[in-house]
Each structure stands twice: as structure tokens, then as C-alpha cells.
Amino acid sequence: MPPVLLSRALDPLLGVFTGLTAYYLYETHPRTAPPPGERLQExxxxxxxxxxxxxEERLRANEP
Known part of the structure; x- marks a missing residue:
């Protein structure tokens, strides 16, 4: 059986939460923030x- 930190169900959730928090901090910290227009949401x-x-162009091209 593979080693687990907390439990088999909680470990993946902890990993996703940690990753999302780290990416949020990366994008919002003034020192590491990407320039305007290059944020993930944009x-x-x-x-x-x-x-x-x-x-829409493909759908218009396929109309009879």
C-alpha cells in the first residue's frame, strides 16, 4: 500500500488546494505577477x- 499523509481521499484534495493557493499567490504577488494581459483568467x-x-464561422460555412 502506498504511503499516505492524511488519508487516501484527503491527500488529493490537499494537493489541489495547495496548488491553487500557490498559483494565486504567484499571480497576485507584486514581485512575481505577470504583466497585464497575461494573467491566466485573461x-x-x-x-x-x-x-x-x-x-460560429464553421457553423455559418456548413449552413445550406
Whole structure:
């Protein structure tokens, strides 16, 4: 049986929580913060809008 820190169910939750907290601190700390326009939330919004535009173009091209 593999070693566990707290329990088999709680260890993955602790890992995800620690990772999310570390990334939040990385993006909000003034010394390590990425420049404006390159934060994860902004990049995800850009990617999502680009994907929606491409999807709409494909749907318009396939209309009879």
C-alpha cells in the first residue's frame, strides 16, 4: 500500500488546494505577477472567445 499523509481521499484534495493557493499567490504577488494581459483568467477569456468565433464561422460555412 502506498504511503499516505492524511488519508487516501484527503491527500488529493490537499494537493489541489495547495496548488491553487500557490498559483494565486504567484499571480497576485507584486514581485512575481505577470504583466497585464497575461494573467491566466485573461488568457482563458481570450482563448474562449477565439474558439467561439471559429465555431460560429464553421457553423455559418456548413449552413445550406
Amino acid at each position: 488568457l482563458a477569456k481570450w482563448k474562449w472567445s477565439r474558439w467561439q468565433q471559429e465555431r
